[in-house]
Every structure is written in C-alpha cells, then in structure tokens.
Amino acid sequence: MYSIRPASPADATVIHGIQMRAFAEEGRLSETRDIPPLTETVEAIELLIRTQTVLAAWDGERIVGSARGIVDGDVCTLRGVSVEQRHRGQGLGASLVRAIERAHPNVRMFQLTTNTLVPGNVAFYERLGYRVDERTPFGSKIVLAQMSKRRGSDSATGLESTIAGR
Numbered sequence: 615m616y617s618i619r620p621a622s623p624a625d626a627t628v629i630h631g632i633q634m635r636a637f638a639e640e641g642r643l644s645e646t647r648d649i650p651p652l653t654e655t656v657e658a659i660e661l662l663i664r665t666q667t668v669l670a671a672w673d674g675e676r677i678v679g680s681a682r683g684i685v686d687g688d689v690c691t692l693r694g695v696s697v698e699q700r701h702r703g704q705g706l707g708a709s710l711v712r713a714i715e716r717a718h719p720n721v722r723m724f725q726l727t728t729n730t731l732v733p734g735n736v737a738f739y740e741r742l743g744y745r746v747d748e749r750t751p752f753g754s755k756i757v758l759a760q761m762s763k764r765r766g767s768d769s770a771t772g773l774e775s776t777i778a779g780r
C-alpha cells in the first residue's frame with residue numbers, strides 16, 4: 615500500500631535524489647544534463663515544499679515518488695513527476711498527478727511541459743486527460759510538448775490520501 619502526503623522540508627534531499635535518478639534517462643536521450651529537472655537544487659525543492667504543493671509517495675517509511683504543483687493565478691503547473699524505477703507501472707505516477715489536481719480545486723487549468731524524446735511521456739499524460747497544445751524545439755535535439763487540461767474535463771475530486779498500488 616502506498617500513501618501520498620504533502621512533503622516536509624526535511625524530505626527535500628530524498629525527493630531531489632529520486633528526481634535525479636528518474637530524469638537521468640531523459641538526460642541521456644537528450645544528450646545533455648542541462649535540463650530543468652536535472653539542474654534543480656535541493657534548496658530550490660525545499661523552497662517549493664515551503665511555498666507550493668509538493669507531494670511525496672510513501673512505501674511504508676520510504677519516499678518512492680514525488681510531484682509538485684506550482685500555482686500562478688488560476689493555473690497550476692505540474693513539475694517533477696517522478697517515481698523510482700522499481701515502483702513504476704503500478705499507477706503511482708498517475709495517482710501523484712491526480713493528487714496534485716485534487717489539491718487545487720480552484721484553478722482553471724493544469725499545464726506541464728514534457729520531453730517528447732522520452733517514450734511514453736506524452737501518452738502517460740494523455741491517459742490522464744491532458745492534450746498537447748504545442749511542440750517546441752529546445753536546442754538541436756529536444757522537442758518539448760506543452761500539455762494542458764481544463765478543470766472539469768474529468769472526474770477529479772477531493773484529495774486522495776491512500777491508494778492501493780500493488
């Protein structure tokens with residue numbers, strides 16, 4: 615059984631480590647480590663934990679995934695959605711995204727940017743109701759997809775605290 619709860623500042627180092635491991639493949643495929651999820655510092659994550667919504671997914675006593683929602687006006691930007699390799703494929707990533715959505719009942723729209731070089735990324739968010747608004751080149755190799763979803767376009771309600779994931 616996994617549980618999803620707000621992270622505390624003391625969790626920043628662990629969340630940073632999970633993010634670095636999770637996005638290593640994106641760095642490899644993009645042939646650069648100069649991409650936002652890999653250049654973010656522990657201190658930046660700690661600041662977001664204090665000021666925005668950062669959720670952690672726990673397997674017992676261990677954090678095995680994380681996601682954050684950054685609110686600006688009536689738009690919430692999803693970032694840092696990451697799950698440790700051996701905990702993937704059990705619905706945890708989807709539950710983290712839905713939990714961020716449920717934590718922001720008053721925003722008009724959710725948006726995110728994802729790297730189309732990583733197989734499965736766009737399809738992962740499409741299954742959650744997001745649509746690609748735009749594809750933009752980033753450097754010579756990377757094509758980023760800007761995706762969004764309007765509130766009310768699916769049945770997200772209430773903040774989920776516990777999921778059965780295995």
Ligand SMILES: CC(C)(COP(=O)(O)OP(=O)(O)OC[C@H]1O[C@@H](n2cnc3c(N)ncnc32)[C@H](O)[C@@H]1OP(=O)(O)O)[C@@H](O)C(=O)NCCC(=O)NCCS
Nearest residue numbers: 636637695696697702703704705706707708728734735738
């Ligand atoms: C994307 C990610 C969060 C999904 O986590 P998860 O717990 O496996 O997600 P779910 O179990 O809810 O959904 C799994 C689906 O995600 C898709 N997916 C996307 N990237 C994937 C990856 N690197 N590894 C495994 N599945 C991935 C698969 O298509 C899979 O679909 P399937 O169930 O039909 O096989 C996780 O793979 C991850 O941390 N990836 C690296 C970081 C990243 O790219 N984050 C999102 C981009 S902003």
